[in-house]
Amino acid sequence: MLELLEDHERIPYICRLLYEAYRLPVAWTNSKGETEQTPHPSTHIRPPVEGVQGLPAEVLEMMQEAADSRKDSRTAAFPLICTTAYLENFIVLPLSGELEQAGAIVIGPSLYAPLTEENAGILLRDHNIPAGGKEAWLQYYRSLPVLDRMRLYHAAILLYTLATGQALSISELLQDSQPLQPAQHKDSAPDLNLSYRRENIWLHHDPSQERELFRHIRSGDKDGLLQTHAGFSEDQYGLLSKKSQLRSKKNLAISSITLATRAAIDGGLFWEIAYTLSDFHIQHIEELKDIPAVDRALLAALCDFADHVKDNRRFKLSRTSALCQNYIFNHLYEELTLSRLAGVAGLNASYLSQLFKKETGLAVSDYIQRERIEEAKRLMELPGITLSDIATRLHFNDQSYFTKVFKKYTGTTPKQFRHDRGII
Template identity: 65%
Template sequence: MTEDLKIPLEIPYICTLIYEAFRIPVFHLDASGGLEYALPANFSAPPSAKDTGSMLAATLRHAGETKETVYPDAASLPFIYTTRYLENFMIWRLPPGLHTAGILIAGPSMSASLTPENTASLLRDHDIPATRHEQWLNYYSTLPVLSRIRLYHAAILLYTLVTGQALSINELLMDTRTMNALPETDTSPDLDVSYRREQTWLHHDPMLEKSLFLHIRNGDKAALLQAHMSFSEEQFGLLSRKSQLRSKKNLAISSITLATRAAIDGGLFWEIAYTLSDWHIQHIEELRDIPAVENAQMMALCDFADHVRDNRRSRLSRTAALCQNYIFNHLYEELSLDRLAEVAGLNGSYLSQLFKKETGFTISDYIQRERIEEAKRLMDSSSITLSDIASRLHFNDQSYFTKVFKKYTGATPKQFRNRQGMYN
């Protein structure tokens, strides 16, 4: 994309433009990671680093951008990396074909100002001794505040200045690498409301939230990512007084709960939606820093949107989807046409014709196929015998189970399990 590209602007000039426009520190590193250019010249390193060079090296290392890393093609894009201390860095390894090489880094910056109480909570989460809190407070007070959306626009401007090419925010948001609390008080909720209004730290407009989850319901991940960028840090509530990390986890869990309902409203099988919810919440509970939680939250919301989209692509009527959902949830029970007709509220003969027309399967064949898929999942556990699997899934006998299994997989249950053992 940028092969043999000639541009009139020099990197130091571009760095100056970004610095003057956004008042954010900018650094140009050579291909070996050595510092070529820096603005401002008197930049002070954070308390977590002994100097600017070690800060940049640590940032690249933790962001997975070591000097040995080379992007596979010229389509590499800038991306945003957030440290465990909530500093934001925009990082871009310059693609091949330019007149210069190396890495551009803009940062650190903050998405929102931190109060002393927020800072103390964050530092406690990372076991920073109280004797060093004032040092961190002073450092945070020097950082520029750029909302996440402004930082993405800075990345777009940088990309365009260097390459001469347009870049949309969706391209950055869809990049797989990208994926503030109230002061602690002992006062009543009424006084907290007064404090937020005085400080203009208002919660988000409910319409923004409604729009966000509407995109999940519609299976529109691109629109979801755009809507998510409309939220600023100050608009989120405080869900733990003692820990910033706990507050972020609680917020993430709340959003996943709402996303689960939105996905079900969008037609996703409710058992799939609840299972996704359980899995993502369990994952978030295991995380130990705020950037990881925020990234996992965004990935969870996107996962719901993707599942709704994929489900909608099947273009099933509500009746056929209702039957599929019932079959999915009751594979371990006796399933009959009469029971499905009762669930769907239709005549059995008409339901059979409708289901075959929309899915390409008779109801009995579809049930068999789903039971074989479930059998394959159960085979991952060596403690469950093949005869037990057949019995659980209501196959009349082992030979019938083998016959049906081979019909859908091309192998007998024993052959399939042996193959799986080879790959595990």
């Protein structure tokens, strides 16, 4: 069908089709990055960076490199995925081969996930965007469509197939778009570094020490963790930054916390709790200014993981009940029903209800209520959140019912709970 269209009809048709399918900005641009045609008016006005408007420099450079590398090629170019320093995603398909057109089809910008105002502010500070330009960027980010990584890849594959009539796999797309090449070592090579370390008997720690350390986290054994950690020698750690000893220590700490997170999850800790702990400890370590503080913070983080696993292991549950508890923990702000949990567990609702009560001592509905009250207690520690807002967010029918359930599990009313803690 597409081959029956003339080139000047075919490209606009593909652009319209992609826009209708994904609601992403799509444009046909010439070799200078200037728009020749677009199937819709643009509502995503990018604030100028260093006085330059239009397509980001990264996209223009990618288009030029693709054009230079394929000047003598008659084969169709693969689509390229470009993520800018400002986290915008673009798909670029250089027009070549049988289309015989200069320029490219460009899809974007889009985001992989919505940017919160806080995260956007941090990103803009990283790029030294002045305070006066922040609001324009926030409006721009709010206007961008969101398309997760896999859907963006499929959009790129669909574009390629429409333009060329050929199939393309995700692995082919990624290898051509983002060549998976190891980092180049200018000053030294890993083999030479390895020889130097062996000659000077400056070896990394024995992997069995590392396995033992994280085994203690999986089992919730803080005492064993502390003993194993004490056996690590300072000169056995790797060097993860040539420019800064502090940066090297922080990188080592972040690596350790990442491994500790996986060990804690393997030990039965709810994965959302484990990841949240990881975020908290890494953020704290990033703010530290000296190496001893990083060392102390890392050990405290490892102990924190072990303690949480130990607390979680006090209740011996089947995989099914643990799965349901984890799901409830992650979805407290949504409507939760027994039938929904049964679907998650892949079991009959009646059987799940009996199993859950046998192992936890609580009916599913009572367990959900109790967990929502625990979450309400956490929210009530924060200033500026009303009790009625908490009741609504946690799916209590009204504030009086929320008060009744809260008193059932805590022995006090929400107002008294706040008063006792001096929270206004």
